[in-house]
Amino acid sequence: MPEPVTPSGVEAIYAEVRRLTGADVAVAPPELTEASPGIMSVALRTPTLPPAAHTACYLVGAGEMVAVDPGSPFPDQQAALVEVIRERGELVAILLTHHHGDHLGGAQALAAATGAPIWAHAATADELPAMPIARRLVDGEVIEVGGRALRAVHTPGHAVGHLCYRDEATAATLAGDMVAGLGTILIDPSGGHMATYLASLERMIALPTGALLPAHGPVIADGPGKLREYIAHRSMRERRVRDALGSAPRSAAELCAVAYADTPSFLWPLAERSLLAHLVKLVEDGVAVDDASGWRLL
Numbered sequence: 265m266p267e268p269v270t271p272s273g274v275e276a277i278y279a280e281v282r283r284l285t286g287a288d289v290a291v292a293p294p295e296l297t298e299a300s301p302g303i304m305s306v307a308l309r310t311p312t313l314p315p316a317a318h319t320a321c322y323l324v325g326a327g328e329m330v331a332v333d334p335g336s337p338f339p340d341q342q343a344a345l346v347e348v349i350r351e352r353g354e355l356v357a358i359l360l361t362h363h364h365g366d367h368l369g370g371a372q373a374l375a376a377a378t379g380a381p382i383w384a385h386a387a388t389a390d391e392l393p394a395m396p397i398a399r400r401l402v403d404g405e406v407i408e409v410g411g412r413a414l415r416a417v418h419t420p421g422h423a424v425g426h427l428c429y430r431d432e433a434t435a436a437t438l439a440g441d442m443v444a445g446l447g448t449i450l451i452d453p454s455g456g457h458m459a460t461y462l463a464s465l466e467r468m469i470a471l472p473t474g475a476l477l478p479a480h481g482p483v484i485a486d487g488p489g490k491l492r493e494y495i496a497h498r499s500m501r502e503r504r505v506r507d508a509l510g511s512a513p514r515s516a517a518e519l520c521a522v523a524y525a526d527t528p529s530f531l532w533p534l535a536e537r538s539l540l541a542h543l544v545k546l547v548e549d550g551v552a553v554d555d556a557s558g559w560r561l562l
Contacts, residue, residue: 294306294307294308294309294341294344294345294348295307296348299320299322299436299477299483300431300434300436300475300477300483301433301434302324302325302326302410302411302412302431302433303322303323303324303412303431303436303438303477304322304323304324304352305320305321305322305323305477306320306321306323306344306345306348307319307320307321308320308321308334308335308336308338308341308344308345308370309336309338309341310335310336310337310338310341310366310369311337311365311366311369312335312366312480313450313534314447315446315447316444316446316447316480316481318480319333319335319336319366319367319479319480320333320477320478320479320480321333321334321335321336321345321370322438322477323348323349323352324409324410324412324414324429324431324438325353325356325409325410325411325412326352326353326410326411326412327353327354327410327411328353328354328356328409328410329349329352329353329354329355329356329409329410330355330356330357330358330359330407330409330414331345331349331355331357331358331359331374331380332358332359332360332361332429332438333359333360333361333367333368333440333479334358334368334369334370334371334373334374335365335366335367335368335369335370335479336369336370337365337369337370338369339373341370342370342373342374342377345370345374346374346377346378349374349378353410355374355378355380356380356409357380357381357382357383357399357407357409358371358374358375358380358381358382358383359383359384359401359407359414359427359429360382360383360384360385360388360427361426361427361428361429361438361440361441361479362384362385362388362422362423362425362426362427362440362441363384363388363391363392363423363425364423364441366479367440367441367479368392368395371395372395372396375396381396381398381399382395382396382397382398383397383398383399383400383401383407384397384400384401384425384427385400385401385402385416385418385425385426385427386400386401386402386425387420387424387425388423388424388425388426388427389425390425391423391424391425401416401427402416402418403416403417403418404416404417406432407429412431412432412433413431413432413433414429414430414431414432414438415429415430415432416428416429417429417430417437417467417468417471419440419442419464419467419468420457420460420461420464421451421456421457421458421459421460421461421462421463421464421465422440422441422442422449422450422451422456422461423441423455423456424455424457426440426441426442426464427440428440428442428468430471430473431474434474434475435471435472435473435474435475435487436474436475436476436477436487437468437471437473437474437475437476437477437487438477439468439476439477439478439479439484439487440478440479441478441479441480442464442465442468442476442478443476443478443484443490443491443494444478444479444480444481445478445480445481445482445483445484446480446481446482447480447481448494448497449461449494450534450537450538451538451541452537452538452540452541453537453540453541453544454537456541457541457544458498458541458542458544458545459545459548461498462495462498465491465494465495466495468487468491469488469491469492472488473487473488473491474487475487476490476491498542501523501538501542502542502545502546504522504523504524505519505523505539505542505543505546506546506551506552506561507522507523508522508523509546509552509559509560509561510560510561511560511561512560513555513557513558513559513560514558514559514560515558515559516536516539516540516543516558516559517532517536518558519539519543519559520532520535520536520539523539523542524539543559550562
């Protein structure tokens with residue numbers, strides 16, 4: 265199994281990637297846009313992974329509403345979000361898709377400003393012992409607010425407590441970090457699991473799912489097409505990782521240079537996290553083994 269990396273160690277990798285790509289520079293102020301009928305989006309600047317520089321906070325409902333993933337830790341972004349909400353009505357709850365910082369960085373500030381409680385999956389609440397989670401959402405639970413009905417769909421893999429929220433009227437789905445409108449999603453073995461993530465993608469196709477409203481990047485009109493594209497991409501990458509393995513043990517860094525040769529080398533520390541998730545899956549599938557010297561085919 266991969267050597268454990270502390271959360272601070274993973275964050276250090278992410279921070280260096282943001283520095284090298286210029287993703288930490290200032291961006292335009294938040295703007296309110298309609299993502300889908302009855303669902304508005306406010307893109308808030310967050311310390312997320314490139315190529316994204318924002319996390320979309322979705323406002324669902326008319327008059328009364330819920331806010332999904334108020335992720336910005338920056339006071340100017342938090343103040344802009346509060347102003348937008350007050351202009352539109354009353355916030356009745358704050359919903360989280362999962363526990364990563366770029367999805368909840370402004371949750372407690374928004375709760376303090378509006379009095380709205382924070383709701384999340386139980387596994388997310390367990391990851392956030394210092395955050396008051398007032399309601400633990402379960403798979404299939406329906407949240408009715410402001411003339412809309414959102415169904416919570418448990419989609420673990422990127423994070424153990426990850427929830428998507430499916431609009432029952434349109435099948436448009438607030439996808440959190442299941443997909444991105446720009447780039448792909450990192451599955452990091454420090455808290456993610458590749459096989460579980462792939463199963464969650466398959467489940468979303470089977471629901472069925474309509475348009476995808478991701479946390480990062482633009483709305484994806486062909487939701488099922490994007491989900492199938494993601495499954496195909498992961499299968500391609502797994503083949504490359506498997507092809508990089510041999511009978512002699514190789515380190516993760518050595519394998520990354522081969523399996524991610526199509527990725528800029530300054531991103532390899534980040535790519536190595538994804539590589540490890542694929543290697544864990546190959547071990548679970550009985551294809552590879554991790555011994556004291558490195559990774560090799562079984």
